[in-house]
Amino acid sequence: MKQENKNEACCITQCDLPMDKNYWDTRWEKQETGWDIGYPSSAITKYMDGIADKNTAILIPGCGNAYEAEYLIQQGFTNITLIDIAPLAVENLKKKFEGQSAISILCEDFFEHKGSYDLVLEQTFFSAIPPFKRKDYVAKMHEILKENGRIVGLLFDKQFNNPFPPFGGCPCEYRPIFENHFEIKTMEECYNSIEPRKGSEVFIHFIKK
Numbered sequence: 001m002k003q004e005n006k007n008e009a010c011c012i013t014q015c016d017l018p019m020d021k022n023y024w025d026t027r028w029e030k031q032e033t034g035w036d037i038g039y040p041s042s043a044i045t046k047y048m049d050g051i052a053d054k055n056t057a058i059l060i061p062g063c064g065n066a067y068e069a070e071y072l073i074q075q076g077f078t079n080i081t082l083i084d085i086a087p088l089a090v091e092n093l094k095k096k097f098e099g100q101s102a103i104s105i106l107c108e109d110f111f112e113h114k115g116s117y118d119l120v121l122e123q124t125f126f127s128a129i130p131p132f133k134r135k136d137y138v139a140k141m142h143e144i145l146k147e148n149g150r151i152v153g154l155l156f157d158k159q160f161n162n163p164f165p166p167f168g169g170c171p172c173e174y175r176p177i178f179e180n181h182f183e184i185k186t187m188e189e190c191y192n193s194i195e196p197r198k199g200s201e202v203f204i205h206f207i208k209k
Contacts, residue, residue, distance in 0.1 A: 024086035035124040040067040042192045043203050059117040060126030061110045078102045083110055109160055115144050122153030127166035134177050142181040151206040158200040182206035
């Protein structure tokens with residue numbers, strides 16, 4: 001499995017896959033949004049139901065249609081930031097959340113973002129970036145999270161073996177990437193995945209060191 005991942009990463013580097021706003025905007029224009037499940041992830045909503053502080057500063061990177069944000073608003077959360085690199089996605093979000101003071105919507109590259117958060121919700125964003133950028137992802141998360149800040153969400157426990165998103169992997173590959181910067185409180189099979197992804201996701205709860 002590790003060898004497969006190594007080959008996958010090398011292929012992506014050699015192909016120089018453009019993961020910029022034009023790439024993602026084109027996918028939105030063509031409605032190639034297979035990651036979109038149409039509603040908030042039950043694993044994430046269940047976790048958020050246990051958060052009492054509604055002023056928690058929350059970031060959802062690569063948020064797409066941001067169904068989780070809709071749920072958070074319904075639950076009374078007041079400090080939510082959404083980031084997506086695709087202008088079309090952001091345009092849709094601004095229409096959807098027009099007049100919602102609890103939400104800030106940014107069209108930008110996550111890796112260039114400046115901010116400070118208590119909690120980052122991970123839902124398919126990690127799988128959208130090439131594996132060779134995963135260490136950059138971890139470093140950026142560590143940078144933008146406050147002391148004891150958390151990453152909570154889902155990662156694929158599955159290999160896709162494609163030179164384009166989504167990019168998979170397994171916990172044995174993820175752990176070495178995260179453990180120097182985060183306490184791995186939870187990384188285990190997700191018991192309440194949506195039906196099409198049962199057995200192919202791990203729920204994560206990481207705490208900044």
